[in-house]
Amino acid sequence: MKHSKSSIHSKTHAIPELRFEEQKLTSFSGLTVFQQLFDFLSLKSILSGCFKHRTVNSIFGDATIVMLLVVHMLLGYREIRHIKFYENDPMVKRILGLTRLPDVSTVSRCLSSMDAKSVNQLQQVIGDGVLNRLVSLSTSRITLDFDGSVIGTGRFAEGTAVGFNKKKKGQCSYYPLFCTVAQTGQVLNILHRSGNIHDSNGAPGFIQNCVDQVRKVLPNVIVEVRMDSAFFSDELVSLLEACDVEYTISVPFERLLELKGRVEKRRKWCYLDKYCDFFDIRWKPKSWKYTRRFIAVRQATKIQMKTPVQLDLFTPSDYQWEYKVVITNKILTAKNTVAYHNGRGSQENIFGELKSSLQMDYVPTRTWEGNKVYLLSAVLAHNLTRELQMISSSPVRTTQEKRPTLWKFKALGTLRRQIIQRAGRIIQPQGKLVLSMAKNDAVKDEMLHYLDTIGKAA
Numbered sequence: 001m002k003h004s005k006s007s008i009h010s011k012t013h014a015i016p017e018l019r020f021e022e023q024k025l026t027s028f029s030g031l032t033v034f035q036q037l038f039d040f041l042s043l044k045s046i047l048s049g050c051f052k053h054r055t056v057n058s059i060f061g062d063a064t065i066v067m068l069l070v071v072h073m074l075l076g077y078r079e080i081r082h083i084k085f086y087e088n089d090p091m092v093k094r095i096l097g098l099t100r101l102p103d104v105s106t107v108s109r110c111l112s113s114m115d116a117k118s119v120n121q122l123q124q125v126i127g128d129g130v131l132n133r134l135v136s137l138s139t140s141r142i143t144l145d146f147d148g149s150v151i152g153t154g155r156f157a158e159g160t161a162v163g164f165n166k167k168k169k170g171q172c173s174y175y176p177l178f179c180t181v182a183q184t185g186q187v188l189n190i191l192h193r194s195g196n197i198h199d200s201n202g203a204p205g206f207i208q209n210c211v212d213q214v215r216k217v218l219p220n221v222i223v224e225v226r227m228d229s230a231f232f233s234d235e236l237v238s239l240l241e242a243c244d245v246e247y248t249i250s251v252p253f254e255r256l257l258e259l260k261g262r263v264e265k266r267r268k269w270c271y272l273d274k275y276c277d278f279f280d281i282r283w284k285p286k287s288w289k290y291t292r293r294f295i296a297v298r299q300a301t302k303i304q305m306k307t308p309v310q311l312d313l314f315t316p317s318d319y320q321w322e323y324k325v326v327i328t329n330k331i332l333t334a335k336n337t338v339a340y341h342n343g344r345g346s347q348e349n350i351f352g353e354l355k356s357s358l359q360m361d362y363v364p365t366r367t368w369e370g371n372k373v374y375l376l377s378a379v380l381a382h383n384l385t386r387e388l389q390m391i392s393s394s395p396v397r398t399t400q401e402k403r404p405t406l407w408k409f410k411a412l413g414t415l416r417r418q419i420i421q422r423a424g425r426i427i428q429p430q431g432k433l434v435l436s437m438a439k440n441d442a443v444k445d446e447m448l449h450y451l452d453t454i455g456k457a458a
Helices: 031-041 041-050 064-074 082-086 090-096 103-111 116-137 202-215 234-242 257-265 334-356 368-391 412-420 440-455
Strands: 140-148 151-153 172-174 177-181 186-191 222-227 244-252 277-282 292-303 318-330 424-427 434-437
Touching: 031 041, 031 064, 031 090, 031 368, 031 412, 031 440, 041 064, 041 082, 041 116, 064 082, 064 090, 064 103, 064 202, 064 368, 064 412, 082 103, 090 424, 103 368, 116 186, 116 202, 116 368, 140 202, 140 334, 151 222, 177 202, 177 318, 177 334, 186 202, 202 222, 202 234, 222 334, 234 244, 244 334, 257 292, 257 318, 277 368, 292 334, 368 412, 368 440, 412 440
Parallel strands: 140 222, 222 244
Antiparallel strands: 140 177, 151 172, 177 186, 244 318, 277 292, 292 318, 424 434
């Protein structure tokens, strides 16, 4: 349909006068979706159980403070003092069941007073939520990825230490070890550690605990794990085999001179794909008891040109070989095994979202237990956004070589722009509570879809 210019353009030169008044206006209308999700999951009552043992509680309650941190991160705020920017928002108060929000000092004191039992029980609640989802999947195999992620800080905090940090050398940090589930993209468990320890420190017991968690609720499922070269050891490999777990682990073969020599002298390589070749051997380091399957892969990569490029018709490219080795007990073909192992890069996407969208890399207090609770709140917020999308849609993938998530998830930043950060007014015509928003068919369809599916699931 064609419109005239006069029906489209308007003259708007005057700048409106700003006036700030007490009104029931909200900037986060989309929180009504999360309010229904929290009610469906009985989140507040479950969180309350984590802190029942605490004899001294604030007026607000520890469970409410944790829920506030979850909402704080869903909205995209970072530091605790940023609460002041939404302290009067009626939807935030409504989702927390409060008439006023706690101030910054109250939240800070609550975090600083947290104890180890509260942290352990909160961590157990997060793990149970993930396991409940895995039970409903009825899948034949569960893929667990293990890796650490640096959480640095410029301030003093209990438990921090100077460790390996390529980006900020000499910075104090934590170095927690994460267990994530490839099928759902959620965090199952965390091992809290200081920043000056090796990646594999405490890993055997933590990995066995995670496997036992899955086997407890899914005794017949096939458990498979993927790890980088920091976890390569005879102790860990033997543990995984004793637990009947399928695994692939990157091999630091440059430290294994015999294996390195075999790779360098190898002349006959088998075709893997368009860019890669491989060979498959049974081998063991001298200190190991048994031989295992090792898959060596080489890939042709272009050599970066650091000299000025001559403006000729074309510039020929030189190539070099890049090598990697994987140890595994899988009986798949080399192509499928390497593809499976390469799929562990999806865990980096989870870390990226946790740090960029959920502020996991922020250290708010000087106590270690308080910082653990803040980290767990970020993880809980991440898992809840995934749970919301899994409730509202069906899986679009089956189990594939690289083990991608079974759902195509939207990033939290996308959810913020589409539904959460929407202006609205809370009104009560004829005594009925109504959230009035600007007319937008796309937003309407999206929000009603989430609300309808959560309602049907309940």
